[in-house]
Amino acid sequence: MVNFWTPQLLIWVSSISFLIPASLGFDPVDNYLIDCGSFANRSVGDRVFVADNSSSYTLSTPQNIVARTSVNFSSSTSDSVLYQTARVFNGISHYTFPIKEHGRHWIRFHFFPSVYGSYNMSKAEFSVSAQNFMLIREPQFEGGSVVKEYCLNVTADELVVTFTPSANSFAFVNALEMFSLPDYLIPKEASVIGLQGDNRSLSGNALETVARVNMGNVTIPRQNDTLWRLWVSDDVYLLHTNLGTFVSRVSAVNITGRPEIENIAPLSVYGTATWLNTELDPRMNANLTWRVDVDPGFEYLVRLHFCDVVSTSTQQSLIFNVYINSQFASHLDLHSLTSNKLGVPYYMDVITRVSASSLLNVSVGPSTTGASDPHAILNGLEIMKINNHRLSLDVIDTISSRSSRMKIAVIVGLVVGLFIVLLIAMVVILLFRRRRKLSDLDSEQGAHCAMYRRGKFHTMDNEHYSGTPIFSSSNIGYRFPLVAIQEATDNFCESLIVGIGGFGKVYKGVLRDEIKVAVKRGVPQSGQGLKEFWTEIEMVTQFRHRHLVSLLGYCDEQEEMIIIYEYMENGTLKDHLYSSNLPSLSWRQRLEICIGAARGLHYLHTGSAKAIIHRDVKSANILLDEKFMAKVADFGLSKTGPDIDKTHVSTAVRGSFGYLDPEYLSTQQLTEKSDVYSFGVVLFEVLCGRPVIDPSLPRERVNLVEWAMKLQREGKIEEIIDPSLLGQIKLESLKKFVETAENCLAEHGIDRPSMGYVLWNLECALQLQGNGEKPGHNGETSSQVQHVDSSSTSLPTAEFSVASVGELAGISMSKVFAQMVKEETG
Numbered sequence: 001m002v003n004f005w006t007p008q009l010l011i012w013v014s015s016i017s018f019l020i021p022a023s024l025g026f027d028p029v030d031n032y033l034i035d036c037g038s039f040a041n042r043s044v045g046d047r048v049f050v051a052d053n054s055s056s057y058t059l060s061t062p063q064n065i066v067a068r069t070s071v072n073f074s075s076s077t078s079d080s081v082l083y084q085t086a087r088v089f090n091g092i093s094h095y096t097f098p099i100k101e102h103g104r105h106w107i108r109f110h111f112f113p114s115v116y117g118s119y120n121m122s123k124a125e126f127s128v129s130a131q132n133f134m135l136i137r138e139p140q141f142e143g144g145s146v147v148k149e150y151c152l153n154v155t156a157d158e159l160v161v162t163f164t165p166s167a168n169s170f171a172f173v174n175a176l177e178m179f180s181l182p183d184y185l186i187p188k189e190a191s192v193i194g195l196q197g198d199n200r201s202l203s204g205n206a207l208e209t210v211a212r213v214n215m216g217n218v219t220i221p222r223q224n225d226t227l228w229r230l231w232v233s234d235d236v237y238l239l240h241t242n243l244g245t246f247v248s249r250v251s252a253v254n255i256t257g258r259p260e261i262e263n264i265a266p267l268s269v270y271g272t273a274t275w276l277n278t279e280l281d282p283r284m285n286a287n288l289t290w291r292v293d294v295d296p297g298f299e300y301l302v303r304l305h306f307c308d309v310v311s312t313s314t315q316q317s318l319i320f321n322v323y324i325n326s327q328f329a330s331h332l333d334l335h336s337l338t339s340n341k342l343g344v345p346y347y348m349d350v351i352t353r354v355s356a357s358s359l360l361n362v363s364v365g366p367s368t369t370g371a372s373d374p375h376a377i378l379n380g381l382e383i384m385k386i387n388n389h390r391l392s393l394d395v396i397d398t399i400s401s402r403s404s405r406m407k408i409a410v411i412v413g414l415v416v417g418l419f420i421v422l423l424i425a426m427v428v429i430l431l432f433r434r435r436r437k438l439s440d441l442d443s444e445q446g447a448h449c450a451m452y453r454r455g456k457f458h459t460m461d462n463e464h465y466s467g468t469p470i471f472s473s474s475n476i477g478y479r480f481p482l483v484a485i486q487e488a489t490d491n492f493c494e495s496l497i498v499g500i501g502g503f504g505k506v507y508k509g510v511l512r513d514e515i516k517v518a519v520k521r522g523v524p525q526s527g528q529g530l531k532e533f534w535t536e537i538e539m540v541t542q543f544r545h546r547h548l549v550s551l552l553g554y555c556d557e558q559e560e561m562i563i564i565y566e567y568m569e570n571g572t573l574k575d576h577l578y579s580s581n582l583p584s585l586s587w588r589q590r591l592e593i594c595i596g597a598a599r600g601l602h603y604l605h606t607g608s609a610k611a612i613i614h615r616d617v618k619s620a621n622i623l624l625d626e627k628f629m630a631k632v633a634d635f636g637l638s639k640t641g642p643d644i645d646k647t648h649v650s651t652a653v654r655g656s657f658g659y660l661d662p663e664y665l666s667t668q669q670l671t672e673k674s675d676v677y678s679f680g681v682v683l684f685e686v687l688c689g690r691p692v693i694d695p696s697l698p699r700e701r702v703n704l705v706e707w708a709m710k711l712q713r714e715g716k717i718e719e720i721i722d723p724s725l726l727g728q729i730k731l732e733s734l735k736k737f738v739e740t741a742e743n744c745l746a747e748h749g750i751d752r753p754s755m756g757y758v759l760w761n762l763e764c765a766l767q768l769q770g771n772g773e774k775p776g777h778n779g780e781t782s783s784q785v786q787h788v789d790s791s792s793t794s795l796p797t798a799e800f801s802v803a804s805v806g807e808l809a810g811i812s813m814s815k816v817f818a819q820m821v822k823e824e825t826g
């Protein structure tokens with residue numbers, strides 16, 4: 001009577017059967033699984049690792065070397081069947097994978113450092129890179145199998161993975177996985193701990209999985225994860241196991257309507273947890289802490305997974321705090337985050353920087369408000385290392401990370417190399433001198449240097465680094481070999497000097513890969529200099545920000561004190577304000593530069609748990625890149641403050657004459673407000689375009705700050721404004737700017753605004769300036785009156801209406817503008 005198999009039902013049944021595998025596993029668009037060195041396909045669970053001569057990707061290697069181990073893995077656990085064979089590379093080799101879907105991909109490398117025939121894999125020395133990222137650099141294999149997992153955002157139509165063996169060594173790999181990930185797995189940006197509202201973009205970064213932990217003392221094998229992740233039990237990471245209670249209630253997890261959550265983490269991660277044990281003592285006040293070993297000097301993306309599988313009712317509150325390395329990260333009310341439902345998964349991402357310590361602590365603990373029961377829970381934890389600005393994910397000290405055998409080889413190499421360098425240098429210097437005599441005043445900048453550069457240095461390196469492009473910026477660490485710097489600066493060629501300061505000279509240099517650098521070479525003798533050298537390196541490696549000049553490396557070979565910075569095309573702010581022939585900056589440019597510098601300083605003051613005080617803020621330490629974006633430089637005198645100085649009140653007063661905070665001079669108490677004072681001085685420098693101290697002027701005018709403040713009090717600030725700015729500045733903008741500068745220069749630190757407030761006010765000044773101004777300064781006109789006319793034609797009349805003058809009547813400087821208003825309205 002009823003035909004059960006209606007077409008609808010058939011469609012329904014087939015779509016169910018189609019849905020089931022989709023919801024049980026993720027089906028990547030790009031999916032390469034390779035059992036390296038094998039001639040047979042091997043199944044691991046439900047996945048097939050293909051023999052290493054498949055045609056779906058290309059392998060290019062100088063010699064086709066495959067190796068087998070005598071250990072019989074075929075009866076062991078499923079993963080290890082991949083260790084039966086390995087591929088060996090005795091020269092630079094590439095796997096090239098065609099990519100169908102752009103976006104995040106995982107690359108997993110499986111290594112089993114055992115003996116394979118004549119190859120002892122634990123002796124292998126190599127690096128692995130992909131997409132310009134240095135993923136693995138001279139791994140130190142100890143003991144059993146190693147799986148390394150990297151996440152790249154692939155934006156090209158192919159991905160090339162390159163194995164580069166070290167000289168006289170080889171590279172190997174047992175298996176390779178490369179597959180696309182769901183779009184939502186890795187966030188495009190995440191918040192940085194301690195910097196509310198300051199999200200950091202991740203879309204261009206490579207990530208390395210450092211730890212993937214399941215709480216509740218349960219390990220989840222790859223077969224149970226839709227993305228074949230291994231979740232390691234937390235008992236080895238948990239610091240005080242007696243504080244935690246392990247919970248397992250996988251059936252309590254409710255993912256109704258959110259099937260994709262299974263790709264974020266398996267249900268068994270959300271269904272197991274470590275719970276702050278308050279049964280022993282309900283008033284227990286403690287944190288549950290997990291500790292993971294990490295490499296210092298990197299940022300980490302930390303993902304925490306939560307799911308309340310413990311509470312029986314949402315009437316009970318579950319409010320707790322999350323700390324990362326003792327820094328407060330978040331205050332979570334888990335029930336309200338999950339719309340008051342139990343068993344609903346929730347995860348959060350946060351980025352943290354690990355500076356000095358090689359530990360990363362993650363803690364959950366009772367909320368400090370005390371309003372709720374002292375409970376806390378954590379279900380899962382993932383820690384992913386973010387590549388540094390050298391595009392590396394591995395520890396980078398090229399010399400110290402090598403084995404002692406290599407170390408000796410390198411040292412011998414360098415000694416021989418330096419001897420050759422010296423010989424060549426002598427020959428070249430002789431030649432150079434002779435040529436200079438001949439060419440006399442024919443001194444086109446850098447011409448001699450270039451000759452030197454193309455001369456012998458290259459052949460010298462080739463001897464010692466066997467053709468590896470070692471001096472480019474992407475594949476060496478912070479610690480540069482001296483020869484690399486000599487090459488970049490043509491052995492400190494005088495014509496490449498771009499600045500000279502108390503510490504020594506700054507050279508412009510070019511690395512092998514055409515990256516321009518600024519090389520700051522300290523004068524070796526002074527003991528104080530050495531301390532400042534290391535302070536500077538420490539400060540700059542810790543703090544990275546758009547508006548702080550970034551460090552590329554340093555060199556301490558042969559008592560040199562060299563710091564290598566990114567090159568700033570447009571030099572110092574000072575050079576653009578006076579005493580050079582550079583074109584004058586427009587008012588808008590000046591405001592933008594001040595805002596950039598203020599942002600950099602604000603970050604120093606607030607970007608970490610302890611404020612950093614720059615101590616030497618001046619226009620010569622504000623550098624401009626090719627787009628005139630400002631970056632703060634020179635951290636040699638920086639200090640964490642203010643509590644350090646409470647114990648070291650006798651610290652010698654340091655800083656630059658003319659910029660020094662008078663309160664700091666008299667009390668020697670260092671606070672962020674000393675930087676604010678110096679920044680106020682810079683603001684007047686920017687407005688007036690003259691040196692802070694100009695002894696050539698009449699006595700009362702020598703000190704810019706004194707003179708400007710006096711004129712300001714007398715309402716005659718116009719007398720001191722940089723003539724090239726007159727007519728460009730809108731009244732309100734000037735008012736705001738001068739007021740800000742004045743506040744910064746308050747006698748007592750306590751009366752000075754914070755850098756954040758200064759920043760806000762400068763942004764206001766920029767807003768008030770509006771967009772009416774023509775870009776850049778026009779050099780055609782020279783008289784002040786003409787200036788006023790030419791620019792006021794482009795301004796709305798309202799800007800100078802009588803009403804606005806009335807509002808400003810109390811402001812001393814309004815008289816200046818009364819004149820301009822007359823011009824305008826008359």
Ligand SMILES: *[C@@H]1O[C@H](CO)[C@@H](O)[C@H](O)[C@H]1NC(C)=O
Pocket residue numbers: 039040041048050051
């Ligand atoms: C391995 O599997 C791939 C695809 O799954 C197939 O094309 C290939 O022929 C298989 N190779 C061997 C040796 O079985």
Ligand SMILES: *[C@@H]1O[C@H](CO)[C@@H](O)[C@H](O)[C@H]1NC(C)=O
Pocket residue numbers: 039051053054055
């Ligand atoms: C890979 O090697 C095996 C064994 O030598 C051979 O049977 C197979 O055809 C090869 N596959 C390809 C794609 O070359």
Ligand SMILES: *[C@@H]1O[C@H](CO)[C@@H](O)[C@H](O)[C@H]1NC(C)=O
Pocket residue numbers: 072073074075
């Ligand atoms: C490895 O062990 C399995 C089972 O123990 C056995 O069947 C197989 O022949 C062994 N293979 C080799 C190469 O010894």
Ligand SMILES: *[C@@H]1O[C@H](CO)[C@@H](O)[C@H](O)[C@H]1NC(C)=O
Pocket residue numbers: 115120121122123
């Ligand atoms: C392989 O190399 C490691 C490290 O150099 C060494 O400890 C080990 O004894 C070697 N094994 C063999 C079988 O040579």
Ligand SMILES: *[C@@H]1O[C@H](CO)[C@@H](O)[C@H](O)[C@H]1NC(C)=O
Pocket residue numbers: 187189190191197198199349
């Ligand atoms: C920062 O990123 C998070 C996602 O990690 C997002 O929810 C938030 O809205 C972002 N905040 C800002 C200010 O962009």
Ligand SMILES: *[C@@H]1O[C@H](CO)[C@@H](O)[C@H](O)[C@H]1NC(C)=O
Pocket residue numbers: 103104153154155183186187188202203204
């Ligand atoms: C990958 O990079 C592209 C281009 O930079 C960007 O548009 C995209 O959002 C990135 N994807 C992810 C998942 O970060």
Ligand SMILES: *[C@@H]1O[C@H](CO)[C@@H](O)[C@H](O)[C@H]1NC(C)=O
Pocket residue numbers: 217235241
């Ligand atoms: C975690 O589980 C393992 C084995 O399952 C057990 O040996 C260990 O004692 C457990 N750890 C704790 C802290 O209970």
Ligand SMILES: *[C@@H]1O[C@H](CO)[C@@H](O)[C@H](O)[C@H]1NC(C)=O
Pocket residue numbers: 218219220221223224268
């Ligand atoms: C993994 O999956 C198997 C089969 O589905 C199951 O029996 C086992 O309990 C799971 N293990 C964990 C730790 O979830």
Ligand SMILES: *[C@@H]1O[C@H](CO)[C@@H](O)[C@H](O)[C@H]1NC(C)=O
Pocket residue numbers: 254255256257341
């Ligand atoms: C799971 O959540 C959905 C809605 O989010 C709800 O309708 C359902 O009753 C829940 N299931 C259980 C077993 O609590």
Ligand SMILES: *[C@@H]1O[C@H](CO)[C@@H](O)[C@H](O)[C@H]1NC(C)=O
Pocket residue numbers: 239289291325326357359360361
């Ligand atoms: C991590 O926690 C331990 C114990 O609480 C502490 O000794 C250590 O200093 C912490 N490390 C960091 C970097 O916070």
Ligand SMILES: *[C@@H]1O[C@H](CO)[C@@H](O)[C@H](O)[C@H]1NC(C)=O
Pocket residue numbers: 285286287323325326327328363365366
């Ligand atoms: C948990 O750790 C944070 C950061 O170290 C600390 O401020 C807080 O007092 C700790 N809470 C308890 C209850 O010990």
